[in-house]
Amino acid sequence: MDRFSPEERSRIMRTVRWKNTKPEVSVRRMLHGMGFRFRLHRRDLPGRPDIVLPRYRTVIFVNGCFWHQHSGCRKATIPQNNRAFWEKKLMRTIERDAENRQKLTDCGWTVITVWECEIKKSMKETMRKIVKKLQLSAQNSRIRIQK
Numbered sequence: 567m568d569r570f571s572p573e574e575r576s577r578i579m580r581t582v583r584w585k586n587t588k589p590e591v592s593v594r595r596m597l598h599g600m601g602f603r604f605r606l607h608r609r610d611l612p613g614r615p616d617i618v619l620p621r622y623r624t625v626i627f628v629n630g631c632f633w634h635q636h637s638g639c640r641k642a643t644i645p646q647n648n649r650a651f652w653e654k655k656l657m658r659t660i661e662r663d664a665e666n667r668q669k670l671t672d673c674g675w676t677v678i679t680v681w682e683c684e685i686k687k688s689m690k691e692t693m694r695k696i697v698k699k700l701q702l703s704a705q706n707s708r709i710r711i712q713k
Contacts, residue, residue: 613666
């Protein structure tokens with residue numbers, strides 16, 4: 567049994583951000599500070615990636631561990647209340663993420679997924695991972711990165 571009325575639960579769920587989250591903004595600040603230029607939430611790309619680096623033909627998804635069910639993460643739990651609903655909802659998110667990654671890859675985009683817990687654990691290591699993948703993407707398209 568949910569402790570909130572359906573109207574109250576709906577109000578609470580509307581406040582959950584899907585873009586411009588703290589982890590996403592942190593990654594954007596670091597990328598911008600390193601000289602990378604990007605676009606945000608491009609509607610013409612599958613899944614509306616959080617960060618799009620057209621020059622490197624790379625997209626970055628900054629995923630919340632709960633909402634995208636980060637495998638092995640302690641935050642990737644399923645609520646006990648209304649469990650069937652949450653299992654269905656979260657599994658569909660996982661499926662949609664995989665479909666969008668595949669569509670982007672098929673169109674020639676490099677897809678980077680960054681997890682909320684990775685950012686909290688070590689922003690420096692997360693940025694190293696991103697830059698390394700950008701360098702690989704640049705090598706494949708013969709772009710020079712001077713970082």
